[in-house]
Amino acid sequence: MKIHVAGVGLTRFGELWNKSLEDLAMEAAGQAISDARIDKQKIGAIFVANMLSSKLYGQDHLGAVVTSALGINAAALRVEGACASGGLAVHMAVQSLLSGMYEHVLVVGVEKMTDVLPSLITTALSGAGSEDERRAGLTFPGLYALMARMHMQTYGTTREQMAAVAVKNHFHASLNDRAHFQFEISIEKVLTSPTISNPFTLFDASPISDGAAAVVLSSKPIKKGVVITGSAVATDTIGLDKRKNLTELTATTIAAKKAWKQSGVGVKNIDVMEVHDCFTIAEIMAMEDLGFCAKGEGGRFIESGQTRLGKKLPVNPSGGLKACGHPVGATGIKQIVEIVQQLRGVSGKRQVSGAKVGLTHNVGGTGATVVVHILQK
Amino acid sequence: MTGIVSYGTYIPKYRIKLADIARSHKKNGDEITKALQVYEKAVASLDEDTATLAVEASRQALLNGNIDPKDIHAITVGSESHPYVVKPTATIVGELLGVSNNYFAADLEFACKAATAGMQFVWGLVETEKARNGLIIGSDVAQAKPGDILEYTASHAAGAFILGKKNVIAEIVDFVSYTSNTPDFWRRDGQQYPSHGGRFTGEPAYFHHVLGASKVLLEKVKMDASDFAHAVFHMPNGKFPKIAAKRLGFSKEQVATGFIVDRIGNPYSASSLVGLSAVLDIAKPEEYIFLCSYGSGAGSDAFVFKTTKEIITYQKRNKNPVVGQIEDKEYKAYRI
Numbered sequence: 073m074k075i076h077v078a079g080v081g082l083t084r085f086g087e088l089w090n091k092s093l094e095d096l097a098m099e100a101a102g103q104a105i106s107d108a109r110i111d112k113q114k115i116g117a118i119f120v121a122n123m124l125s126s127k128l129y130g131q132d133h134l135g136a137v138v139t140s141a142l143g144i145n146a147a148a149l150r151v152e153g154a155c156a157s158g159g160l161a162v163h164m165a166v167q168s169l170l171s172g173m174y175e176h177v178l179v180v181g182v183e184k185m186t187d188v189l190p191s192l193i194t195t196a197l198s199g200a201g202s203e204d205e206r207r208a209g210l211t212f213p214g215l216y217a218l219m220a221r222m223h224m225q226t227y228g229t230t231r232e233q234m235a236a237v238a239v240k241n242h243f244h245a246s247l248n249d250r251a252h253f254q255f256e257i258s259i260e261k262v263l264t265s266p267t268i269s270n271p272f273t274l275f276d277a278s279p280i281s282d283g284a285a286a287v288v289l290s291s292k293p294i295k296k297g298v299v300i301t302g303s304a305v306a307t308d309t310i311g312l313d314k315r316k317n318l319t320e321l322t323a324t325t326i327a328a329k330k331a332w333k334q335s336g337v338g339v340k341n342i343d344v345m346e347v348h349d350c351f352t353i354a355e356i357m358a359m360e361d362l363g364f365c366a367k368g369e370g371g372r373f374i375e376s377g378q379t380r381l382g383k384k385l386p387v388n389p390s391g392g393l394k395a396c397g398h399p400v401g402a403t404g405i406k407q408i409v410e411i412v413q414q415l416r417g418v419s420g421k422r423q424v425s426g427a428k429v430g431l432t433h434n435v436g437g438t439g440a441t442v443v444v445h446i447l448q449k
Numbered sequence: 450m451t452g453i454v455s456y457g458t459y460i461p462k463y464r465i466k467l468a469d470i471a472r473s474h475k476k477n478g479d480e481i482t483k484a485l486q487v488y489e490k491a492v493a494s495l496d497e498d499t500a501t502l503a504v505e506a507s508r509q510a511l512l513n514g515n516i517d518p519k520d521i522h523a524i525t526v527g528s529e530s531h532p533y534v535v536k537p538t539a540t541i542v543g544e545l546l547g548v549s550n551n552y553f554a555a556d557l558e559f560a561c562k563a564a565t566a567g568m569q570f571v572w573g574l575v576e577t578e579k580a581r582n583g584l585i586i587g588s589d590v591a592q593a594k595p596g597d598i599l600e601y602t603a604s605h606a607a608g609a610f611i612l613g614k615k616n617v618i619a620e621i622v623d624f625v626s627y628t629s630n631t632p633d634f635w636r637r638d639g640q641q642y643p644s645h646g647g648r649f650t651g652e653p654a655y656f657h658h659v660l661g662a663s664k665v666l667l668e669k670v671k672m673d674a675s676d677f678a679h680a681v682f683h684m685p686n687g688k689f690p691k692i693a694a695k696r697l698g699f700s701k702e703q704v705a706t707g708f709i710v711d712r713i714g715n716p717y718s719a720s721s722l723v724g725l726s727a728v729l730d731i732a733k734p735e736e737y738i739f740l741c742s743y744g745s746g747a748g749s750d751a752f753v754f755k756t757t758k759e760i761i762t763y764q765k766r767n768k769n770p771v772v773g774q775i776e777d778k779e780y781k782a783y784r785i
Contacts (some may be wrong), residue, residue: 089653189647266480 073299073334077447078176078288079108080409085283085397086252093125093184096284098141098274100402101180104286106132108176108294111235115288116174118148121161124302127196128188138180146178155199157181158404159434159443162287166303169291176294182284183377183399183408193280197400200437202311213277215268215312215438216397221270222318226368230354233371235262237352238275238394240380247381247392252281252397276352281397285326285405287412297417299407302335304328304445310440319368321439322339324361328444331431335446339363342385343427344414346407348435349392358433359387362444371400381422389414389422404434404443415449451576452617453610453754455514455763458726459505460606460774461493461713469783481601486687490604492692492781493590493660499528501542502607503588506719506720507546510584510609513767514616520549521611522580523553523571525539527563527587527718529636529643531556536627542586553580553583563587564743569624569750575612582613584654587718594642596785602686604714608722618760619729623670627662634745645745654747655685659693659761662749663741667697671752674698678736682689682745684710698738706731712775718744725754727771734758 076157080345081103083096091099097120105112131137135148151161158181166289175404185193199207201215223229239259245251262275289300306326309315332338339362348363349355356370364385365373373379390396390410393403411430413419432445450524466489468478482488493502503526509520526538539554552576557563564587571583588607593599599633612621633654636643646654667673674680680699687710694704707724716723721742728738738754 087648087652089649186648266484267477 073170073301073303075169075296076165076290077108077292078110078290078294081107081297081413082250082287082406082409083284084250085281085399087186088197088282089186090283093131093182094141094183095131096138096267096282097180097182100182100284100286101138101142101178104178104288108288110288110294112144113374114176115146117168118283119161119165119177119179120148120150121179121405122150122183122252123152123154123157123293124183124185124400126194127199128192147206151396153441154436155348155400156404156434156436156441156443158285158406159432160404160441162405162408163303163443164355164446165299167287168210169289171306173268175292176290179405180284180286181402181404183401184282185280185399186282186372190280204313205311208288215352216353217269217272218312218437219318219357220351222273223353223356227371229371231373232259232342234276234352235259235357236375237263237349237355240374241349241362241388241392241394244381244389244422245395248391248396251391251395251400252279253395255429258419265424272351275336278350278393278398281363281399283397283399285402285409286409298412298447299447300445302331302444303449304330304334304444305418306330306442308440310437312438320361321357321442323431323439324358324441327442328362331444331446335444335448337429341429342431343388343429344389344411344424345431345433346388346392346410347391347433349388349394350398350435352394354410354435355387355392362433381424386424389419389424406444407432407434408447411447412437450617450620450690450691451460451572451612451614452620454582454616454618455510455516455611456726456729457506457509457513457609458558458606458723458771458774459502459509460723461502462777462779463494463781463785464493465780465781466608468543470601473783476651478576483513485601487602487711487714489712490602491606491716492517497590498532498601499530499533499588499590500538503538503542503586504586506607507542507584507586509769510611511546513763514611514768515609516521516582520582521546521548521552521584523583524565524584525555525557527567527572527601528558528589528742529558529560529563529717530590532566534714535581538648560683560744560746561717561720562742562748562750564608565742565750567676568612569626571612572621575614576767585612587608587722589717589719591717592642597642597644599643602715604716606713606716606719606723608660608719608726610722616744616759617757618763619754620754622755623666624746624750624752625657625662625666625669626750627665628748629658631747633747636696654745655689655743656693657685657749658749659741659743662751663697666753672737674703676737677703677739679706679728679732680704681707681721681728681737682741683721684708684724685715687711696770709771711747723771728774730764730767730770731761732756732760734760
């Protein structure tokens with residue numbers, strides 16, 4: 073597989089009160105098209121990743137929203153897979169190029185979340201879980217807290233180790249002018265912030281953000297650059313109650329295996345990665361499930377500092393969902409944009425020196441959908 | 450020069466601790482208190498409302514200033530909890546104070562800045578000598594939906610200021626308004642409680658308008674933060690006014706005296722007025738005082754005051770300063 077990333081675009085993530093869903097989508101799409109130096113009329117199809125526009129704004133039919141704003145008549149559709157919508161849309165775009173039907177496609181991920189009250193957002197996001205979970209009153213902080221508790225009991229993972237994820241990712245975001253939270257925090261700050269769902273405090277959670285990201289993918293190279301060599305999706309039970317094990321995301325391990333096979337690279341080849349850290353425990357589990365450390369060692373792996381920028385294996389140089397922000401439909405595409413920029417060597421203060429192979433890991437719900445992409449220079 | 454000739458404050462004596470409210474909702478009281486930087490809020494008794502609070506504060510103002518009610522020619526009552534939708538509160542207050550029939554009366558509504566809007570309005574009447582003295586009142590028995598974050602701070606109090614040209618204790622040097630159509634906090638007809646836009650009430654609402662009005666006024670009067678002895682900002686919680694003050698260059702010491710939210714909560718339209726009263730209680734002559742209110746919806750009124758030597762004798766007459774009213778309290782249990 074060799075899908076060319078011709079162009080990338082990314083808006084600022086954060087509380088963007090004066091920008092609409094369409095404004096954000098167009099800003100990112102415009103950047104990506106411009107970066108690809110492609111005539112927009114040559115775009116054969118558009119994949120729009122979004123989770124919440126129907127529920128929050130009554131806006132369906134997002135494909136046509138984007139084509140009408142762009143002024144083109146390409147095929148266009150919306151892709152929804154909860155917080156993995158972005159990764160899934162890239163996967164669909166890759167398929168469409170591999171089929172030979174299109175030569176150039178645009179993928180736009182966008183979410184506008186801050187215009188509504190937290191209670192409505194929390195309810196809307198609960199759509200990523202099972203009906204039983206909603207009936208039981210479980211929200212996503214609660215579901216990930218259950219996994220965190222189990223991880224702590226089973227492997228001795230500590231609150232300090234979880235906090236280390238947030239501290240590292242805030243440090244990375246402090247160097248990223250597109251990030252929602254461009255400031256550093258301390259372990260103490262994480263541990264003493266208000267409890268949101270025991271054992272999590274406020275700083276264990278990714279924020280509610282607005283933002284958009286876009287990529288132009290091509291089956292033929294427009295210019296020499298980064299290629300996608302692996303694009304894999306796996307699923308698992310929608311609810312946690314049907315899982316055999318609460319301390320791993322099985323879909324991550326399955327998707328990773330497929331992606332390694334497709335790309336011909338493995339754990340040892342990865343120079344930089346963006347993983348789905350919606351809650352701090354999620355990054356710890358991602359390290360284990362992707363195979364970067366042994367099961368149960370994720371907390372100690374992060375705590376050792378080797379996943380910080382400048383160290384052996386930088387993880388979430390953008391700041392991750394935790395600090396760069398988490399506009400859910402945009403997140404999976406932002407991960408691709410970040411890795412493309414790292415492999416192009418244009419990440420400035422956040423540049424991972426000599427990065428040639430990167431990975432993205434995008435999760436929907438509590439791991440009911442996982443998308444893994446491998447990108448190479 | 451038109452200025453403040455007297456003022457009065459009424460803070461009901463009952464208090465509810467935020468930790469008690471939190472406990473009732475099974476929330477962590479320490480975390481909420483720390484996040485809002487408010488410890489307790491003042492609440493009126495069952496037989497008190499916006500009108501009675503307004504009368505109490507106004508009587509205090511008349512008494513402190515030794516002013517004949519018949520010399521009051523204008524009354525505005527700013528509130529978002531007027532007892533009647535149609536009947537004015539200002540006429541109830543005027544009647545109970547013994548003001549003659551020869552006065553202008555109006556109820557004003559602009560969320561938490563309705564009273565300072567009245568101050569700008571009445572300044573015009575006094576300055577043009579359409580009124581010898583004008584009484585502006587901010588009075589609220591603020592309501593919030595049980596369990597809503599607003600409930601922890603929504604409190605009850607009133608502030609009354611009499612403007613005139615004779616025996617002025619603080620001149621109104623200048624003022625501005627800064628306004629936009631910003632839907633951060635609202636209450637539609639028939640709604641029992643107000644609604645708000647959560648975090649939208651912060652940067653694009655409170656901070657945009659408070660900083661906007663303050664900067665415009667400071668530029669207009671060619672002054673900066675260091676020229677003022679005291680500064681008072683609307684206090685919806687303990688955090689916002691401190692952040693706004695810091696961004697404008699005011700020190701902690703400059704805002705300390707008028708910072709009353711941590712002990713009485715946010716009595717909406719009375720908030721900045723009670724803060725100003727606390728400052729005037731101790732201010733020295735020839736001091737500059739900065740004030741900026743905020744009203745959702747949204748707008749800010751910013752003022753520069755300058756105290757006169759009259760304030761020394763005035764302070765000796767004032768038997769009921771804000772500090773005493775804050776300390777005179779009785780805790781009530783919270784139940785829903």
